[in-house]
Amino acid sequence: MTNIITVWKTQKTEETVTLENIHDQAARFQRRIYWGNALEYAVSVVCVGIFGLYVWVLPGWMTKLGSALVIVAIFFIMWQLARRGKAHALPEGSALGLVDFHRRELVRRRDLLRSAWSWYILPVMPGVVLMLLGRWYQFHVPGRPVNLDHLIIALGAVIALLIVGTVRLVQVLIAGQLQRSIDELDKLG
Amino acid sequence: MDTAGQDDRYGRAAAEFGPALERLARAVEADPSERRDLLQNIHFALWRSMAAFDGRCSLRTWVYRVAHNTAASHVAARRRAPKGMSIEELELADDQPGPEEIAGDNQALERLMALIRGLKAPDSQLMLLYLEELSAGEIGEITNMSAGAVATKIHRIKTFLARRF
Numbered sequence: 001m002t003n004i005i006t007v008w009k010t011q012k013t014e015e016t017v018t019l020e021n022i023h024d025q026a027a028r029f030q031r032r033i034y035w036g037n038a039l040e041y042a043v044s045v046v047c048v049g050i051f052g053l054y055v056w057v058l059p060g061w062m063t064k065l066g067s068a069l070v071i072v073a074i075f076f077i078m079w080q081l082a083r084r085g086k087a088h089a090l091p092e093g094s095a096l097g098l099v100d101f102h103r104r105e106l107v108r109r110r111d112l113l114r115s116a117w118s119w120y121i122l123p124v125m126p127g128v129v130l131m132l133l134g135r136w137y138q139f140h141v142p143g144r145p146v147n148l149d150h151l152i153i154a155l156g157a158v159i160a161l162l163i164v165g166t167v168r169l170v171q172v173l174i175a176g177q178l179q180r181s182i183d184e185l186d187k188l189g
Numbered sequence: 190m191d192t193a194g195q196d197d198r199y200g201r202a203a204a205e206f207g208p209a210l211e212r213l214a215r216a217v218e219a220d221p222s223e224r225r226d227l228l229q230n231i232h233f234a235l236w237r238s239m240a241a242f243d244g245r246c247s248l249r250t251w252v253y254r255v256a257h258n259t260a261a262s263h264v265a266a267r268r269r270a271p272k273g274m275s276i277e278e279l280e281l282a283d284d285q286p287g288p289e290e291i292a293g294d295n296q297a298l299e300r301l302m303a304l305i306r307g308l309k310a311p312d313s314q315l316m317l318l319y320l321e322e323l324s325a326g327e328i329g330e331i332t333n334m335s336a337g338a339v340a341t342k343i344h345r346i347k348t349f350l351a352r353r354f
Contacts, residue, residue, distance in 0.1 A: 004301060004354040007294045008320040013211040015225065017203070017232040019196055025233045094258040095238050095251050097333025098314050101258045105265065184275075188311070188338040 040081070047074050054131075062134030069127030080119045084112070103185045110178040113171040121164060132157055198239040203232060206252045209321055210235075216305045216317055217260045227263050234259040246330065253323075253331045257314050264310070273309030276316070276345045297354055304353070315342050 051074070054067035094101055132153060140149045203210075214228040238255045242248075274282065301320075305313050311332055318328045329339045 004297060004350050005320055005322060007297050008212065008301065009322070011212065011215075011298055013208045015211050015214075015228050017207075017229055019200065021229060022199070022233055022236045025229060026236070029233070094234070094262075095241070095246075095254045096258065098254060098257050098261070098311050098331060099333045101254075102261060102310050105261070185311070188334045 040078075044074055044078050051127075058134075058139065060134045060138030062138055063131050064134075066127045066130030066132075066134055069130060070124060071127075073123035073127055076123045077120060099185055099188055103182060106178050106182050106185070110175050110182065113175040113178070116171060117168060121168075128160070195236065195239045198242060199232075199236040202235060202239070202248060202252050206249070206256075210252075210256050212321075213256055213260055213317060216302055216313075217264060219302070219306065227260065230263065231256045231259045249323075250327065250330050253318065253321075257317070257331070261310050261314070273307060273313065275309060276312045276342060276349060279304070279308060280345065280349055301354070312342065312346075315339070316346050319343055319346050 048071050051067045051070045055064050055071075058064060058067065096104065135153050136150060140146055210231050211228060214224050214231060218224040218227045235252060235255050238251070242251055246254075305316055308316060311334070314332065315328060315334075318331060323331070325336070325339050325343055328334075328343070329336055332339070334342075
């Protein structure tokens with residue numbers, strides 16, 4: 001029989017990580033955080049810009065108010081992202097016990113999936129619904145028959161609902177799997 | 190703690206546990222380029238953690254916790270990561286050849302690495318800590334698992350390894 005522990009411990013190791021590598025990585029880490037935050041804000045600014053333009057150029061109070069509500073929702077989501085990111089930031093080096101660390105990560109992912117509905121999708125809905133109603137009652141594409149325009153709006157709304165419904169279903173199923181893994185871990189404590 | 194103190198503590202930890210950290214990276218990541226990145230990330234996490242090391246647990250416990258948690262995050266973030274099995278599920282599903290089929294140490298090592306990659310946490314971590322010859326008490330402290338759960342798992346790991354190698 002092979003003594004597998006001896007084989008394991010006597011395997012040749014060759015990689016070297018110097019303190020200089022570590023200091024370089026620390027600098028890269030800081031830059032990545034800076035650019036990650038900058039990108040997040042840039043995307044939000046672009047979205048706010050697009051919906052701000054809708055408020056300005058699109059006809060009908062419903063579409064304008066709907067666009068304004070989407071802007072408010074974007075700010076709310078940004079605030080939630082920042083708040084939740086800080087709340088779940090792990091301590092330096094994450095020197096928690098392995099099971100605690102693993103459980104905490106599973107709980108974090110489960111809660112994110114369970115709550116994403118209320119803070120990521122729901123806030124945008126009033127604005128989007130109002131924009132669709134505005135399109136239905138107050139604003140039609142010039143030259144297109146109203147019936148055809150209504151059909152296209154209805155089709156768009158159904159597709160959007162199907163996408164949101166599917167995403168939600170997948171979230172619920174994955175959250176259930178994560179809960180089962182958490183229950184298994186709890187038996188080890 | 191100032192950076193010099195952090196560097197000093199990290200240096201001592203890396204000198205003592207460097208080979209074990211490399212073995213961990215090898216077991217977790219098969220791709221050589223990804224493995225180098227993982228090892229670098231483990232060392233970086235260890236260096237960062239040294240700013241918070243307060244001596245409430247031993248340096249060994251601290252180093253293994255930080256290293257394994259960093260490796261676990263790497264596995265979780267990997268795209269299309271296969272769903273691992275527990276040691277109990279692996280025993281039931283075991284259809285691999287026995288020790289008579291192993292030609293040499295390298296083949297044994299490759300087979301062991303593949304086996305560890307097929308396990309899910311915390312069983313993969315327990316197997317690695319066992320292979321590093323840590324005592325059941327140390328493994329319990331590092332994992333925060335009860336003594337009973339550690340003893341049961343270690344027993345299964347020993348039996349499984351004896352049958353396969």
